[in-house]
Amino acid sequence: MEPLGHKNDxxxxxxxxxxxxSIGGGKGGVGKSLxxxxxxxxxxxxxxxxxxxxxxxxxxxxxxMLGNRMxxxxxxxxxxxxxxxxxxxxxxxxxxxxxxxxxxxxxxSLANPNFSRKTRILRxxxxxxxxxxxxxxxxxTNLTALDFFLASPRKIVVLRPQPTSVQNxxxxxxxxxxRKISRILWPTPLRGLLDGSGDHPDESIPRSVEExxxxxxxxxxxxxxxxxxxxxxxxxxxxxxxxxxxxxKRIAEVIHEVCRQHLQIxxxxxxxxxxxxxxxxxxxxxxxxxxxxxxxxxxxxxxxQIAYNLITQPEARDAAA
Amino acid sequence: MSPRDKxxxxxxxxxxxxxxxxxxxxxNISDRFSSxxxxxxESISDDExxxxxxxxxSEGSILRALTLLKILSLNDREGNDLxxxxxxxxxxxxxxxxxxxxxxLLATKLLGTNRPSVAWNNLMKxxxxxxxxxxxxxxxxxxxxxxxxxETPIQPDAPHGMLLYLRIVNSLPDSSSPVWNRKNTRTKVxxxxxxxxxxxPDSNLKFQxxxxxxxxxxxxxxxLQLVDLYGCLKPAELKDRRIRLEIVxxxxxxxxxxxxxxxxCKEEEVRGRKMIRFGAKFxxxxxxxxxxxxxxxxxxxxxxxxxxxxxxTKTTNL
Numbered sequence: 300m301e302p303l304g305h306k307n308d309x310x311x312x313x314x315x316x317x318x319x320x321s322i323g324g325g326k327g328g329v330g331k332s333l334x335x336x337x338x339x340x341x342x343x344x345x346x347x348x349x350x351x352x353x354x355x356x357x358x359x360x361x362x363x364m365l366g367n368r369m370x371x372x373x374x375x376x377x378x379x380x381x382x383x384x385x386x387x388x389x390x391x392x393x394x395x396x397x398x399x400x401x402x403x404x405x406x407x408s409l410a411n412p413n414f415s416r417k418t419r420i421l422r423x424x425x426x427x428x429x430x431x432x433x434x435x436x437x438x439x440t441n442l443t444a445l446d447f448f449l450a451s452p453r454k455i456v457v458l459r460p461q462p463t464s465v466q467n468x469x470x471x472x473x474x475x476x477x478r479k480i481s482r483i484l485w486p487t488p489l490r491g492l493l494d495g496s497g498d499h500p501d502e503s504i505p506r507s508v509e510e511x512x513x514x515x516x517x518x519x520x521x522x523x524x525x526x527x528x529x530x531x532x533x534x535x536x537x538x539x540x541x542x543x544x545x546x547x548k549r550i551a552e553v554i555h556e557v558c559r560q561h562l563q564i565x566x567x568x569x570x571x572x573x574x575x576x577x578x579x580x581x582x583x584x585x586x587x588x589x590x591x592x593x594x595x596x597x598x599x600x601x602x603x604q605i606a607y608n609l610i611t612q613p614e615a616r617d618a619a620a
Numbered sequence: 621m622s623p624r625d626k627x628x629x630x631x632x633x634x635x636x637x638x639x640x641x642x643x644x645x646x647x648n649i650s651d652r653f654s655s656x657x658x659x660x661x662e663s664i665s666d667d668e669x670x671x672x673x674x675x676x677x678s679e680g681s682i683l684r685a686l687t688l689l690k691i692l693s694l695n696d697r698e699g700n701d702l703x704x705x706x707x708x709x710x711x712x713x714x715x716x717x718x719x720x721x722x723x724x725l726l727a728t729k730l731l732g733t734n735r736p737s738v739a740w741n742n743l744m745k746x747x748x749x750x751x752x753x754x755x756x757x758x759x760x761x762x763x764x765x766x767x768x769x770x771e772t773p774i775q776p777d778a779p780h781g782m783l784l785y786l787r788i789v790n791s792l793p794d795s796s797s798p799v800w801n802r803k804n805t806r807t808k809v810x811x812x813x814x815x816x817x818x819x820x821p822d823s824n825l826k827f828q829x830x831x832x833x834x835x836x837x838x839x840x841x842x843x844l845q846l847v848d849l850y851g852c853l854k855p856a857e858l859k860d861r862r863i864r865l866e867i868v869x870x871x872x873x874x875x876x877x878x879x880x881x882x883x884x885c886k887e888e889e890v891r892g893r894k895m896i897r898f899g900a901k902f903x904x905x906x907x908x909x910x911x912x913x914x915x916x917x918x919x920x921x922x923x924x925x926x927x928x929x930x931x932x933t934k935t936t937n938l
Contacts, residue, residue: 466927469923550931550935556930557923561926
């Protein structure tokens with residue numbers, strides 16, 4: 300098991316600009332990429348400069364969804380220093396005001412970029428001149444996804460009203476929070492507490508944030524303010540995607556309640572997007588011409604309100620930045 | 621007399637040693653024993669510590685066993701030597717059934733966790749001092765008093781005809797709260813509970829079924845709260861009232877029905893609404909019901925189980 304904490308993690312605590320939004324969800328197939336594209340589309344239409352970044356280093360395909368099957372330059376080129384500046388990776392898309400940072404799939408070893416590469420990307424992102432940066436994260440709870448999620452002031456979790464999606468979304472949020480806390484615990488005697496490594500056997504892993512607080516206040520009370528701040532500043536926005544019945548919207552409350560009770564973090568529902576067969580058809584053919592045709596109804600129309608909220612409610616929920 | 625015997629006599633309530641203490645003695649109990657009586661970790665062997673510890677445990681004197689560790693902790697602040705003994709105690713307690721041995725308040729607090737490191741830290745923070753008290757107070761211990769007295773009557777050689785008390789100083793959070801006196805730890809379990817008043821003279825209220833939110837739950841009782849929209853319920857009239865409870869279990873076909881008595885009740889204003897809160901103690905709960913409640917508590921401690929419970933609730937009518 301990959302440890303949640305590492306000696307270099309303190310340096311990884313890069314705080315990206317306030318307009319950076321990460322979109323994750325833990326589970327594949329919940330529509331993260333389509334939500335990211337839809338939000339980028341509307342933000343662009345609303346005259347905002349948007350950069351859409353493919354944060355799925357192991358399975359980059361956002362460019363394909365945007366009609367570019369073989370991008371000439373990708374993030375791999377930046378990681379391998381074939382290009383010096385991240386701006387050189389930016390490519391135009393069919394959407395107005397929206398640029399793409401395409402991910403590459405040529406070199407498997409780059410699926411899990413090491414510490415220095417992750418830091419280099421995060422710092423380069425920090426320098427990008429844009430109104431919004433949307434990072435479409437990959438599925439799963441790998442540390443790369445968690446680090447980009449944590450570095451973003453605004454954290455969006457996309458889920459479907461299905462049990463596996465809810466389960467994975469919660470698991471993703473929990474993993475991210477534990478990762479954040481683990482960074483603080485790394486230089487302390489409680490290093491490894493949250494993943495059962497070090498001196499801490501599996502049975503002693505705290506089952507809730509309350510138990511973490513208990514352990515910290517007992518063992519390293521001097522770290523309690525930092526842990527408290529880390530938890531209190533952690534906030535996630537939920538987008539419920541592919542909703543077939545309006546009553547399904549209350550499923551988001553499952554996440555809210557478990558987050559509140561067990562993780563002691565806040566979460567809000569940013570919006571919901573109905574199930575739309577045209578999205579299925581679009582995802583099958585990837586015909587960019589048909590994408591904008593759906594702007595007046597269905598899923599894309601619902602995404603408008605969410606994008607509008609992102610502009611009109613710019614305050615980042617997460618106070619980390 | 622050997623240090624081991626001295627220690628045993630003190631912990632057993634033999635008081636002649638107490639006369640050696642003066643007001644200028646150090647406040648910390650381990651410092652006291654070290655400086656005044658000459659008992660410290662160095663003067664007693666590991667085997668003797670273990671033997672004494674086991675002796676008190678076998679007698680059910682958990683507090684005395686803990687006090688023993690406390691006294692000997694002066695040179696072992698990290699608990700390297702003594703924490704394993706504490707861990708063995710915690711392990712035994714965790715495995716045992718819930719039992720009414722919790723009059724031992726310090727032990728209850730310490731055993732509220734199954735983590736030796738947490739318990740040890742609590743033990744280290746706790747400053748125990750000897751405090752003489754009159755015999756009459758034995759039957760009415762104050763909430764912040766830790767009573768460690770012998771069952772035997774006042775001994776003739778007790779100083780000033782008093783019993784031995786141990787008192788906790790500035791260590792127990794919110795020790796004045798009634799929560800402190802609870803014999804069972806309560807778990808937060810937010811879910812709906814229905815109740816009706818049994819034998820209420822007002823027939824309108826008697827047959828009324830109220831929905832309350834379950835705030836917390838233990839095998840002995842529960843905390844509930846509800847918004848009384850029509851102002852029918854009077855806290856003063858609810859106290860000591862018998863109620864019929866229906867606990868709604870998402871995963872069960874049949875809800876749990878049991879009776880309880882309202883032990884306390886108060887009215888509060890929360891966000892502009894009048895909220896009635898009350899604590900109820902179960903009565904006539906049959907073992908099966910207790911088992912269900914305990915299972916509920918156990919489940920609620922795990923996030924995945926809470927998640928699925930909520931999922932079942934939210935998707936019931938979809």
